[in-house]
Amino acid sequence: MTSSPAARSAASGAGKPGAKPGTPAPAALLAWYDRHRRRLPWRAEPGRQADPYHVFLSEIMLQQTTVKAVGPYFTGFLARWPTVSHLAAAPLEEVLSAWAGLGYYARARNLHACAQAVVARHGGRFPDDEAALLALPGIGPYTAAAIASIAFDLKASPVDGNIERVVSRLYRVAEPLPGAKPRIKALAAALTPAQRLGDFAQAMMDLGATICTPRSPACSLCPWMEPCAARAAGDAALYPVKAPKGEKPKREGAAFLAVRADGAVLLRTRPDKGLLAKMTEVPSTPWGPKPEAPEAHAPLKARWRALPGAVEHVFTHFALTLKVLRADLHATAPAPEGHRWVTPDRFDAEALPSLMRKVLAHGGIE
DNA sequence: TACACGTGGTG
DNA sequence: TCACCAAGTGT
Structure with a gap:
């Protein structure tokens, strides 16, 4: 019964009138997210708006860094510097010592510079504008889109490692990274719905972090199992294709x-x-x-x-x-x-x- | 475009 | 053990 084509179609959300079979439907991912979203210290409760400063702080810390490692640093920073103005007023040396152990220390220097720029340019409030966010120190294309969507629910398509993996498998992108980045970015943008932008971005990341994992993806639990090209081919773990790395001196x-x-x-x-x-x-x-x-x-x-x-x-x-x-x-x-x-x-x-x-x-x- | 830039966890 | 990986950015 539940294995009938119609039932699978309905479960994936791809069975709506007008939706082509095999097209990943945002509704299916969002329904999965509503049931399985991770509870994280920087996330707002369901239906609530996230604090832009919390989103900013967590996004900078999470660059190339695991959720587990970030947890105590995020909590500590927030307790010590509750607002972006507090952070901007702190001596850089204190920010660096609080960051010590987390790695990629340019992030901490840019975090501090960014807080000061938010105060100087925007009166201490993060701009609800992707381009203005991108112009701030330490905020690149990913983080600007992440803050725009998660904190302000604006139309934006952040593409991090999780989303690269999800999209490359959905479409079985053969071109290796990093060359495939523009194509993956375009595919991700085409998938992005008009509503619930923040939830959609976080749903993509949660999917990549918990189901569509690098080594052994749990395809049978995936809300996008049906439209996924790599799942159909049975080779999801081969994606994303990456250029070979040189030896470490x-x-x-x-x-x-x-x-x-x-x-x-x-x-x-x-x-x-x-x-x-x-x-x-x-x-x-x-x-x-x-x-x-x-x-x-x-x-x-x-x-x-x-x-x-x-x-x-x-x-x-x-x-x-x-x-x-x-x-x-x-x-x-x-x-x-x-x-x-x-x-x-x-x-x-x-x-x-x-x-x-x-x-x-x-x-x-x- | 390619490389510099940290750290801790994992299969 | 060790290569790979984790919510990338700046130059």
């Missing part, structure tokens, strides 16, 4: 862990630009293909001893092996120019990336 270096008798560690702030810009670091040699002789790079004269083992850390575009050299100094040792002594109880006020936490832990600090 290796870099090596040595970190100087200077520890004072009172437990303070010698730290400094990284340069304004480049990797981990403006974040706190343990002084180190440059990181290169070959390890350099460390002596010339030591921040101060001391008896440096190599600790056993090394710290391994994988960045997006290279893998790093850091030896750790430790020196113990008396409690009155002065900090060299550009450096500072920081006791472990003050680490939370520092913008310490995970790599530097690893270096400290390798030396038995904390």
Whole structure:
């Protein structure tokens, strides 16, 4: 009975008069979303309008970052800076230290700049206009469309990794990413309904995150099973097609862990630009293909001893092996120019990336 | 267009 | 173990 063509058609929402068989119907996805939507800290209750600042904050944090990782950061930021005006008034150093551990630190710098721009250009209210959103720092095509649709219910088609996957499977897009992005964007825009824009965008993302997953999609549970070309072909897991990736280079270096008798560690702030810009670091040699002789790079004269083992850390575009050299100094040792002594109880006020936490832990600090 | 830019989880 | 992946943007 329920497996009859008519029943399947009706269940997919594709059986309405005028709808071609095999056309993914927004109504079917929205009906699924109404039953299975995820409850997330930044989401409004069903039928309620989301706070644009909450949407903005979550969207920036969620760029290339898992929902699980974002959760506590979102809650913490919102408690500390309840509105975009509060965030704009905060010192950048505090924003960076609150962001520490979440990665992609340019996001935090742009988040802060964006908050200030919202105050300066728009009186502290996010513009309900995709083009104006796109003009703000840190907000690209995806995030502008996401805020426009989710916070303001405007007609916009955000395309993130989830939606790329869903659409590439629906239409069995053979062209590899990233070349296929324009086509996928156009297909996604053509799917977008005229009503419930925010729900539709979030439904697409929830579908990608919970049903249309990268490895083993749960096609049998999908509201768009019937119109999906990849499901029909039985090869959904092969999409999206991606261009092959190059090999990840290796870099090596040595970190100087200077520890004072009172437990303070010698730290400094990284340069304004480049990797981990403006974040706190343990002084180190440059990181290169070959390890350099460390002596010339030591921040101060001391008896440096190599600790056993090394710290391994994988960045997006290279893998790093850091030896750790430790020196113990008396409690009155002065900090060299550009450096500072920081006791472990003050680490939370520092913008310490995970790599530097690893270096400290390798030396038995904390 | 292609690369720089973090981190933690997973099959 | 390790390659891949997660609500991308800036240059």
